[in-house]
Amino acid sequence: MGWQVLFFISVLSLDAVQGQVSYSIPEEMNKGASIGNIAHDLGLGVDRLQSGKARIYSGNTEEYIELKRERGVLLIKDRIDRETLCGQTMQCALHFQMILENPMEFYTVTVEITDINDNPPTFERSEMKYEISESALTGARFILEKAIDNDVGVNGLDSYALNPSDNFVLKTISRGEGTKHIEMVLQKPLDRETREHFSLILTALDGGEPQLSGTMQITITVLDANDNAPVCSKPEYTESVKENAAIGTVITTVSATDMDKGNNGKIAYAIPKSAASNLFDIDPESGVLALKGKIDYEKRRVYEIDVQVSDQAGLSDACKVIVEVKDENDNPPSINIMSKSNTVSENMKPGTVLTMLNIQDPDSNENGKVMCILNDNLPFAIKSSSNNFFTVVTDSDLDRERASEYNITVTCSDEGVPALSSSVTLTLQISDVNDNAPVFERSSYEGYIVENNTPGFSIFTVKATDAD
Template structure:
């Protein structure tokens, strides 16, 4: 059967294992240790490998503004970051525990660490006043007790104040009474009657010692002045004064007034108030008026710093008789502290394909107020794809609520807001800047569904045909678009021998001079491919139409050479027929035919206008000749052949007759000219011996 020691050891091992499993470590270290002193082997206790400490971003975070501990990167030891004074941090607290967290940023984990500061005997007992003045009447009866000022020792346990000693005079002895809290209260006891005539003053030494090894001591000199008789001591109206004040009470306010009465009159009835026992901190916060007993606030109160103060007030008359009363000042909490948000670990970049639930940041939220004023609620501002999850006690995690899309939002400013339960509520916020990293999830998209262009034949080699353009919604290398032609063949030759595309700009160039009579249209595909891995691509169709130009002379298709003789004979009969056709009878040739028809029509109109003008001139001349003949008869000898009549006009028209025969097919269009149309319709100039015709005087 196991003994008690074995069972206690087993419970201790189980407790340590339970705390380690739940991420809690506890160490103890004496106070006043130099900077860098060993506290505990964190790496060993948590099972962390030393080489991975720096890679995982392991660091120690302490509550408050002062960092008392640090992690040694090479050994994994928790060490002190500075000299720690227990009495400064934990005044009047039996167990002084400092808490910190070990944050592993690479794994988004944290471990709680508690370090208990062990007291050492670094403070000697001390009295508030090195010299104590006492006044006693010579009629004071032996055995009368006079409370003395107590010594103060900031240490605890055996290192605190343990005993008092009195030396110097046989008239006095020392008695030590136990207070309500177990503290020692020294009292000066009159052991022998005083005689002012024998000795007006008595010099004593009060020594206070602690229990340290070696022990520390503090002394105070007591000077007793022997006075005439004073048989009534002052008495407080109540033994204990209790007051509750809010922490936001204004400076200068009177918190409480203690009052005492003395039955004596005259000089022995005058009383003075003073502190009997008060801590150094309380003496700087509360002022006691020696005349009125009013306690006034000299500095702002802070509930989070201290919520209660105990004072001992003494009233003393001129005969050096006194009384003591206790004053308890309780500070009530006011919602005067905003919640504090500490970012323990946070990401600055996240991939857009990160799965839902990815941890973005680890936050610690606390409010120094108490009760409802210290209850904190956290939330995220705006409709963002993130959510808060409570991790452990005051820790929260910011995680993704759904998949991200960088093409819609490339950066997020996540505002975490913390509000307490006060009325009105106080709140604070922290902003997490998060950049979304691109993933190649978008293929290039062309600006048009299909492209087409027209290119005149006989173009110069290297001529720009058109430019295709595609855009990619991704970013960086994933958005870099390159173009290339899809493989194909034209008239048995590779497509790449006809056209090429510039990989960076998408410009399509003709590599050779096109001939409409050989290639009239090119249909090809252009592929746009991004720079991702793997790459994404898309295709677009391009149609290139070759435009015909008049680059071929007409050829005589009919009559052939075999029938040339017959054609000549036929021309002798009065008409000749020639069929003209260009090498191409396509739309280009039809356009040429239309222009020829318009030219012939224009010449015909001009010809008709010329005939009408000539006819008008002939008629005008003929009329003038008739008028001259009627008046003078001078024209009777003129030959008739010198005048042009209706028959002459008909002959003129016949001399310029032609026939146009046009069809839709330019190969079958014919233009026939009369063979016997070369005679001059105007009369020949008369011979020199012939008389000139009379045209009249003009």
Template sequence: MERQVLLRVFLCIASAAGQISYLIPEEMAKGSVVGNIARDLGLDVKRLKSGKARIFTSDSAEYMELSRERGVLLVKERIDREALCRQTTPCALHLQIILENPMELFRITIEITDINDNSPAFKNDERRFEISESATVGSKFVLERAVDLDIGTNGVKNYSLKPTDHFVLRVESQADGSKKVEMVLHKQLDREKDEHISLLLKAVDGGEPQRSGTVNIYVTVLDVNDNAPVFTQSVYKAVIEEHSQKGTILTKVGATDADKGTNGDISYAVSPTNDGVSDIFTIHKNGEVILVSDVDFEKAKSYQIDIEAKDSGGLSDSSKIIVDVIDINDNKPVISILSKSDTIPEDSPYNTVIVMFSVSDPDSKQNGNVKCFINDNIPFTLTSSSNNFYSLVTDSELDRERASEYNITVSCSDEGVPSLSSSVTLTLQISDVNDNAPVFDRSSYEAYIVENNTPGLSIF
């Protein structure tokens, strides 16, 4: 059934000149109007045309387009907030509007709000337990938590478990905002009466309309195992550098079981979730947590690994590992030319803008702090209106007769150790103006003539 969604676009004009912000929901139709750029920037539509107004963004994905004729910003491609920002909030696009003659730069921020377009989901469609009939009332069994790509109220809100003849659901909120989901035995099992029990775990979100996901739980009742494993810690912590080699050991976890023999044998596992964590880390029988895939700080700064310890009778305990990813300086600064002049007249005034460019580095802290500079002994300098945007301007008199062309090298380096850098070389022609009068090559001349020479004779 087609679902109709009422989309509202909110506009917030920032107090700083040359910068505006818009607030729009994800999944807006192509061609939808985001805002009236001309009006909100206080520009005439004719200025957008004459200035060849265009959009610049350091991101390769072009979600927006500018209609110069109408003076409005339009949705060019469907925006999926979850694909764009995952769980990061706020989620925003950062654009720049560039105009020529004269050069001008306006910064645009478009915040993308979430709509309830994803259902809670479990990685597996079923979960099986083997539980001893001697399991004590109050025994806990870890269930898979659902993951909802939506955020806020549109994320997972509640769980339910049916039927409740033998088990009830316990949902415990964690300090980091996640939920620990367990089923708790509240009525003694009897294998002779119920050897197999089927339950349905349901997760619902808080969106409108509400969405849900389910997983089937099958319990096989066994004999005699009266002690569950217990982890030595409720939370483990570990750190790992991005791009660490596969096979790297993060940490070692442990659990104890008071039972003897096979009922006291413990196995460990990473709890399955559909956020991909179980594909990045694994845990060995001895409790060592191992990296099995690549980690990239620019994609994820931390991970939560839900782990289980289970004995041969099916009793289990849960814990989690918080893994912080350490950034390394693995990205060079990226220089993006926004606008440039290939030729300027020699009588250009000081502070004439020659080139406008932006620089970005996805690394964090000092690894992402970038400084730019140009080669020495040229009549130009760099100015910066913010950390990311620079202008190359004249800072002394130009004279085509002394220098008709300049090769200007712009270099940008980060503060990482070792430092990474990028550079670009620009060629600028100096055009001539009529600023020099004719000059004789001598201040005086001497000549002699013999009388009776032929009329019309040249003296020099």
């Protein structure tokens, strides 16, 4: 599998020049494999990378890429597993910056990680067991556990097959975000006197090449006499919950009815084992669905929870609860210093870049919008050069004789209610240049001398000062 490169360069309004280059590579490339010639792609010479001490800045993320500045190329530093890096997210990419000094510049680099078919579909359980009444009506539905395939796109989960399919057929329902809900549907009546046990094989297949698969056994025991299956009051529930909701928060109540009486009409509610079952719990008798784990909007925004209702004879129905996670302003901005100057000459021109900052806030919408300011009465300014990037620049002339050191406090706040903020203090030394001439203490001096004074007699003292 090959890779491709897309690139463009744009000039900022500041002294620093920003360029952007994008690459696309498959996951699992060998260590040391070449990603691309970044010097060539950005129109830079290798000598510029070396003189500018070019380096990669990746913030707080693990470094998978390394820069060989003597060759001007990017190489694989560590094996990249797309599933570990991005999970089920379709778009997966590494974002980092290349920093140069003298003059200070930075370039944004994006490396897209494409999927290869290296994961077969798997089931969390090796076997599912059902007890089904012989009086179950044709069309009765039974939820099956969904397979998990860590690959995405064409390499992800594609289809299911059930064998043998004499009495049961599969029904696959495609839902939002590419998920597939599967049910086993009774298509031929059961007769316990003819056959009491069934053993079926459910196979999950992906769409990769070569095609990979996983299997699970389904064991069915046929029971006598229960002629009414439970029926959910509605097929789908939609609710919302804040991401900081406390454990035990009630989401909704699922309800179902069964026309049978006594034990045959007693309904039990359950959530089949899945990722959602680790975060949500349903009371088996009342159908009250509640939160039992911590949810995070920044990790997942929507949960689809399958709920199975069944009576004691094994007849069942199914419904779905869609839980939308609402964002809360629970993340303050994170200030990352990409590059900074500790000392600057007092004759630096206004607009000189002193510090480059990368600001991250994982919250969404207004909660994730960030503005940065400096403490008052300083000859410096902070400017936004692009999304999430800020620069501290000189805003007026500097004078070491007036101030030889500055403590610059950068405060970044989001637009949430209430707003969250973070700050960092930068210390800047002002170095001296010879910009002051000596000055006499007085413009004229007077004295007198007697004719018989001895040599070496002091008449007056001349004084001068130099501010440098």
